[in-house]
Amino acid sequence: MLHSSKTKPIPTQRTQPFATKPKEETPMKTTEPIRNKHQVRQFISHYYQTGQIRNYVLAALCVHTALRISDILSLTCNQIYDFKIHRPRRSITITEKKTGKTKTIALHKNIITALNHYYNQATPGTHLIINPQTGKAITRVQAYRILRAAAEAIGLGQRVSCHSLRKTFGYHAWKEGISPAVIMEIYNHSSP
Numbered sequence: 001m002l003h004s005s006k007t008k009p010i011p012t013q014r015t016q017p018f019a020t021k022p023k024e025e026t027p028m029k030t031t032e033p034i035r036n037k038h039q040v041r042q043f044i045s046h047y048y049q050t051g052q053i054r055n056y057v058l059a060a061l062c063v064h065t066a067l068r069i070s071d072i073l074s075l076t077c078n079q080i081y082d083f084k085i086h087r088p089r090r091s092i093t094i095t096e097k098k099t100g101k102t103k104t105i106a107l108h109k110n111i112i113t114a115l116n117h118y119y120n121q122a123t124p125g126t127h128l129i130i131n132p133q134t135g136k137a138i139t140r141v142q143a144y145r146i147l148r149a150a151a152e153a154i155g156l157g158q159r160v161s162c163h164s165l166r167k168t169f170g171y172h173a174w175k176e177g178i179s180p181a182v183i184m185e186i187y188n189h190s191s192p
Contacts, residue, residue: 030159031159031160031161031163031164031167032159032164032167033164033165033167033168034063034156034160034164034165034168035168039154039156040063040168042154043059043063043150043151043154043156043160044056044059044060044063044110044114046059046150046153046154047059047146047150048114048117053114053117053118053121054118054121054129054130055146055150056114056117056118057111057114057115057117057118057128057129058072058129058143058146058147059146059147059150059165060108060110060111060113060114061075061111061114062147062165062166063110063165063168064107064108064110064111065105065107065108065111066166067094067096067105067166068096068097068098068163068166069140069143069144069163070097070098070140071094071096071097071098072129072143073127073129073137073138073139073140073143074094074097074127074137075092075094075127075128075129076125076126076127076128077122077123077124077125077126077127077128078124078125079092079093079094079128080092080115080122080128081115081119081122081124083124086119087116087119088107088111088112088115088116088119089107090106090107090112091104091105091106091107092104092105092107093105129143144161147160147161147165148160148161
């Protein structure tokens with residue numbers, strides 16, 4: 001049967017236009033730096049006090065280098081230690097994974113202290129922060145859990161993540177009077 005041009009469309013039963021719910025405003029999950037210097041010291045030393053030296057090194061590197069966690073986890077023992085003279089290097093040169101830029105970083109005295117404690121566990125040719133079961137670098141998720149556990153253990157009520165420790169570096173550098181332009185250069189940010 002053919003439809004004629006006189007056939008009318010079937011009316012819809014909808015009497016109102018589609019009602020749309022207003023979108024609920026959800027707060028963006030943000031990370032904040034650890035602003036209290038005493039809490040920063042507690043955070044870094046937590047794993048030293050519990051005898052977990054690898055995690056102590058991880059915390060010190062996160063707070064005192066401003067490196068992204070992917071760059072910290074890619075560090076090798078050979079980049080960090082001079083095995084000929086049995087001590088940590090005073091500076092390291094890395095190529096950032098995200099930007100591809102090469103930078104040299106002077107290691108803070110607190111990192112050197114942590115690395116001295118870790119020297120006997122360091123093996124030439126391996127990643128610095130390794131999972132002892134796999135012999136490979138720990139994952140970003142493992143790093144987050146390690147750092148989050150330290151924050152909880154010392155009673156930090158704020159959201160602490162790998163990125164908030166990067167922010168902690170910048171916050172304290174700024175409070176110490178370092179120029180924002182210099183801090184931006186350290187972070188490899190091109191604009192404020």
